[in-house]
Amino acid sequence: MERVFIGDLRQHIGAKVKIKGWLQTLRDQKKMQFLIVRDHTGLVQVAFEKQTDTAMAEKISGLGAESAVVITGLVVDNPIVKLGGLELQLHTLEVESNAAAPLPLDPFAETLPSLDYRLDWRFLDLRRPQAQAIFRVQTTAVMAMREYWLQNGFIEMHSPKLMGSASESGAEVFAVDYFERKAYLAQSPQFYKQMAMAAGFERVFEIGPAFRADPSFTSRHMTEFTSVDMEMSWIDSHEDVMAFQERWLQYVYQRVKDKHDAEIREHFGFDLLVPAVPFPRIPMAEAREIVEKMGYRIPPEKKGDIDPEGERLIGKYVKEKYGHDFVFLTDWSINVRPFYHMRHPENNNITRSFDLIASGLEITTGAQREHRYDVLVKQAQEKGLSLDSIQFYLDFFRYGCPSHGGLGLGLSRLMMVMLNLSNVREAVYLFRGPTRLTP
RNA sequence: GGGGGCGUGGUGUAGUGGUUUAACAUGCGGCCCUGUCAAGGCCGAGAUCGCGGGUUCGAAUCCCGUCGCUCCCGCCA
Structure with missing residues (x-):
């Protein structure tokens, strides 16, 4: 039967x-x-x-x-x-x-145990339909991302997560034993995406793990997370990347709404709003002024930058002024951006970069990359990097590399924002943090 | 790495110096009742109040240390 x-x-x-x-x-x-x-x-x-x-x-x-x-x-x-x-x-x-009694965690009790305890018994916690709904929605979201990329000529790539040297920052990578030497877990596929540009792939995406060795204890950080990355060639500026991302995200939200509208209303208690394009764009300098005008004093050490409280305020400001949940914060200071971000030709102190803030939460960083070899070398030296360690990367730009830019997005952070969850640990299948390696 | 908060039966909480043999809900076990349906009723097991030290006649309650969790900052997706 x-x-x-x-x-x-x-x-x-x-x-x-x-x-x-x-x-x-x-x-x-x-x-x-x-x-x-x-x-x-x-x-x-x-x-x-x-x-x-x-x-x-x-x-x-x-x-x-x-x-x-x-x-x-x-x-x-x-x-x-x-x-x-x-x-x-x-x-x-x-x-x-048969299930032994009593259950260590009753998925259908009227009060839910603490999140940490739920993570100990995650397989039981995940039996709750609301928890499963998160991953149904995520499946649709990821499928929609791929659909949109494929409609736009992207190639999917899978870059290695074991690297021979720590990439640009060095401090926050995990080192692992690799036969007779050390290897490092990739914190980002950044360099390999750019290699694909040098390889003539023109447009690529990758959805894969990224590792950060920061001891961060917040509701939005993980030591291992799924990074959604894309990179595209022949762009004129970071505006091209933002213009792509907002339509891509709008498509994703629409697909999720088409498929899960009732489910989201039932389990999360709200109507999913498909964002309108274009998303508001606010240059960092202006964002700082807006936040200050709202009566918030940005910590003085945050030169050319903004802190999480400032991001939340900007999110609030944009929601009130434009009725929008998303905002691109653009043109960040060179002080807070890596060497490979392209700088504005008319103002060499700011970069052609952006963050996407969604409901006050940073979910994306993107930029046009510097593809001119000599400029890139100069910027790397300015940041005090040893050219030897990144020579393999610098070589990408010596034999004909088109202009390009791209972005990275935290998948679980997107789910957090999309489903209005208060903690990434809810939004990820199995959480990895400084003190959690099991289950 | 810095700061705040919390830690009481399996779980969620109450109790914040003495009438506490630590309470309530839920879960678990047993019995009763019932085509039940967020079932109901009775009984029972289950916590030396995270751990260690101290203050006090007396500590779950105050202090110190420690561990764990959590949130915020830093870092970032």
């Missing part, structure tokens, strides 16, 4: 069917037993009259909550049943895997 999804049972009234799922609740009475069974499409009540088969009744009584079961039975219409007005009259029960 073919398995029928619980959500489709209405179409099988009067038929004998097989369902597979988890025993969410067992109401074990004197004469009757009611099993509430869940699969990823919904819940159904299974009824069993104990006197018809006392051995079966005992078997049912022994089931722990959240046991994995396969049940066959007759689907009957029954308006008295509050759960969908139908039920399954049990014929056979196969216990695929």
